[in-house]
Amino acid sequence: MNRPTAFQKGHKKVGGFHKGSKHTEASKQVLRDKASKRRAEMLGNWKGGGLPWNKLQALDRDNYTCQICGLNDREVMEVDHIVPKAKAPELFNSLENLMTLCANCHRRKTNRDVAELNRLRAQKYA
Numbered sequence: 001m002n003r004p005t006a007f008q009k010g011h012k013k014v015g016g017f018h019k020g021s022k023h024t025e026a027s028k029q030v031l032r033d034k035a036s037k038r039r040a041e042m043l044g045n046w047k048g049g050g051l052p053w054n055k056l057q058a059l060d061r062d063n064y065t066c067q068i069c070g071l072n073d074r075e076v077m078e079v080d081h082i083v084p085k086a087k088a089p090e091l092f093n094s095l096e097n098l099m100t101l102c103a104n105c106h107r108r109k110t111n112r113d114v115a116e117l118n119r120l121r122a123q124k125y126a
């Protein structure tokens, strides 16, 4: 013989447990959002963690946009020294001497800088 009252009693208890629990579907979603936000922040911190503040300031000033080709993708942005460190060490940490470049333009510019420096060096010792 079935005892529907007992079942109802048990069901009620489960309902009460859910009511008292903090992990409703909505609050789980909040936790998930918090976790992914924290992960994004950690990733952001990790990516920017190795950069000195003035490089971060240059990226922010240039709005994470390549100053040569105009690409806007913070994943590939790097900070270039407009005047190479070898030519103007006193400008090395100056924000005015920093500009945001994408990896491609940065590599091209660095190659040019190195070629120019080699040329200057060659002239100096000619």
Ligand SMILES: [Zn+2]
Pocket (backbone or CB within 6 Å): 066, 067, 068, 069, 070, 071, 101, 102, 103, 104, 105, 106
């Ligand atoms: Zn570029």
